Amino acid sequence: MSEIIDVCPVSELPPGERRLVRWEDLEIGVFNCGGTLLAIEDRCTHDDGPLVEGTFDPEACTVECPRHGSLFDLRTGRALTLPAYQPVDAYRVLIEGETIKLEV
Numbered sequence: 001m002s003e004i005i006d007v008c009p010v011s012e013l014p015p016g017e018r019r020l021v022r023w024e025d026l027e028i029g030v031f032n033c034g035g036t037l038l039a040i041e042d043r044c045t046h047d048d049g050p051l052v053e054g055t056f057d058p059e060a061c062t063v064e065c066p067r068h069g070s071l072f073d074l075r076t077g078r079a080l081t082l083p084a085y086q087p088v089d090a091y092r093v094l095i096e097g098e099t100i101k102l103e104v
């Protein structure tokens with residue numbers, strides 16, 4: 001069963017920004033792609049690279065793994081380039097009032 005957790009106020013995550021959220025044993029990156037909030041697991045499927053620390057392209061809605069350069073689609077979690085080929089988990093982001101929330 002899923003749970004809804006608070007991330008931060010909307011004003012703290014403007015377009016082009018990202019943030020790491022820790023919840024239990026999960027680490028999730030929340031990204032603002034030009035006003036659309038998207039979230040993926042912060043662990044590359046190739047070798048556990050920290051995706052939130054990678055190069056974020058808000059226009060393309062992608063992040064590049066800082067470890068070996070795989071590109072991930074933030075909308076789906078899909079790996080777009082090798083060496084990673086399996087997707088990362090993607091999470092639903094909600095806005096309630098002035099607060100960004102995540103369904104985990």
Ligand code: FES
Nearest residue numbers: 044047049065068
């Ligand atoms: S750990 Fe991400 S591409 Fe290798």
